[in-house]
Amino acid sequence: QVQLQESGPGLVKPSETLSLTCTVSGYSISSGYYWVWIRQPPGKGLECIGSISHSGTTYYNPSFKSRVTISADTSKNQFSLRLSSVTPADTAVYYCTRHPPGATFDYWGQGTLVTVSS
Amino acid sequence: EIVLTQSPGTLSLSPGERATLSCRASQSVSSSYLAWYQQKPGQAPRLLIYGASSRATGIPDRFSCGGSGTDFTLTISRLEPEDFAVYYCQQFDGSPWTFGQGTKVEIK
Numbered sequence A: 001q002v003q004l005q006e007s008g009p010g011l012v013k014p015s016e017t018l019s020l021t022c023t024v025s026g027y028s029i030s031s032g033y034y035w036v037w038i039r040q041p042p043g044k045g046l047e048c049i050g051s052i053s054h055s056g057t058t059y060y061n062p063s064f065k066s067r068v069t070i071s072a073d074t075s076k077n078q079f080s081l082r083l084s085s086v087t088p089a090d091t092a093v094y095y096c097t098r099h100p101p102g103a104t105f106d107y108w109g110q111g112t113l114v115t116v117s118s
Numbered sequence B: 001e002i003v004l005t006q007s008p009g010t011l012s013l014s015p016g017e018r019a020t021l022s023c024r025a026s027q028s029v030s031s032s033y034l035a036w037y038q039q040k041p042g043q044a045p046r047l048l049i050y051g052a053s054s055r056a057t058g059i060p061d062r063f064s065c066g067g068s069g070t071d072f073t074l075t076i077s078r079l080e081p082e083d084f085a086v087y088y089c090q091q092f093d094g095s096p097w098t099f100g101q102g103t104k105v106e107i108k
Helices: none
Strands: A003-007 A018-025 A034-040 A047-053 A058-060 A068-073 A076-082 A092-099 A114-117 B004-007 B009-012 B020-026 B034-040 B046-050 B062-068 B071-076 B086-091 B103-107
Touching: A018 A034, A018 A092, A018 A114, A018 B062, A034 A068, A047 A068, A047 A076, A058 A068, A076 A092, B004 B086, B009 B020, B020 B034, B020 B086, B020 B103, B034 B062, B046 B062, B071 B086
Parallel strands: B009 B103
Antiparallel strands: A003 A018, A018 A076, A034 A047, A034 A092, A047 A058, A068 A076, A092 A114, B004 B020, B020 B071, B034 B046, B034 B086, B062 B071, B086 B103
8 A cells, every 4th residue: 555644844934945755655666656746725726846756857846946856765765845945825735646657646645734934 | 837727616516416517728638637636624635537537446436527628527426425525627738737726515
């Protein structure tokens, strides 16, 4: 059974960097698929932040491109998100998920709320 | 960026009724790259249907989808109590992958 679990600080100060990690079990991230970060501001819809492929190729949503970095640690079967220069508008539930070829987000973490506030 | 617009914003129906949700794309999307999700409060979205008509594991056949080009629909043939939730369409035909803003199906 594939499982994803987000972890990281729940509170980040404005102008600082948000850092989250997704730990994957039941599937090796280096075996295939895209590994994706998505966020959902409170009461709002879903927004793709970016992805990293099993071979390490990254894609970032242009809305975030200058602020975001996604990386992977295959030895730990984890991938990570860093979002710099955060503002209160970055307050959201952050989800990690995977994207199989020809399909789409089939397994999700439970999400983690990150609040940007001083 | 492909913008997906869902309608209506809220659908008020009774259990047993049929629900039809709409998703309109700002440019043509292959039906093979259109998906629908269900989200309940406090939970992650759950994949329902992807591709032209592939239901995800465990999704009952009362959920079906249709459409092509820029207009797509999700149909729930007979609403069960557990179907009252928010539904999102999503495209993975163009980058970035995008979602609609959601349709809430509420109990009338």
